[in-house]
Amino acid sequence: MSSLLLALSGLARLAQVAVEAVEQNAYLSAHEAVGTPDGFGALPLVFLMGVALVVMLTALALLVLALVNPAGQNWTRIVTWIIGGLTLAVAGCALALSLLPAPGGESPDRTEWDTVHAVAGQLMPAWLEPVATFSGFVASPALLVAMVLLALPSANDFYRSRPDSRPDDGRTSTIP
Numbered sequence: 001m002s003s004l005l006l007a008l009s010g011l012a013r014l015a016q017v018a019v020e021a022v023e024q025n026a027y028l029s030a031h032e033a034v035g036t037p038d039g040f041g042a043l044p045l046v047f048l049m050g051v052a053l054v055v056m057l058t059a060l061a062l063l064v065l066a067l068v069n070p071a072g073q074n075w076t077r078i079v080t081w082i083i084g085g086l087t088l089a090v091a092g093c094a095l096a097l098s099l100l101p102a103p104g105g106e107s108p109d110r111t112e113w114d115t116v117h118a119v120a121g122q123l124m125p126a127w128l129e130p131v132a133t134f135s136g137f138v139a140s141p142a143l144l145v146a147m148v149l150l151a152l153p154s155a156n157d158f159y160r161s162r163p164d165s166r167p168d169d170g171r172t173s174t175i176p
Helices: 002-034 042-071 074-098 113-123 128-151 153-159
Strands: none
Touching: 002 042, 002 113, 002 128, 042 074, 074 128, 074 153, 128 153
């Protein structure tokens, strides 16, 4: 069950990266349509591309862990806790930052933000908001539940080191 939740969390995070890429493309197109200065938003775009790369690598790591965790090797559970814990911590910080109010204050030479938002809203496909909402509600809770399932006593039994399981055929080997 934890492997399915890890895979679901990884796929939801990949969907979040796709949504963010489409959304950023719509906003860049909107800025071009409104007529913003050249190079506008280059630094934030590079930052968002870096974040998307990290999220994508994390999602791929979660998918790989979803495949190798059923083997019952304890190192996979430990790596899942490390990657999952860091991912949940960063997601929690991102959620906290998103709840902060945006800086205000319009200056006369700033871009018409209402116009940019309106144009970007027209450029965004209809599937974007439902996918963003669903993936946002699924990614972190699925990862959290998977990590809790990996900490249960039944998981401890599953990941415990097993003795060599080869049957003893009664023969003893002696090396001369």
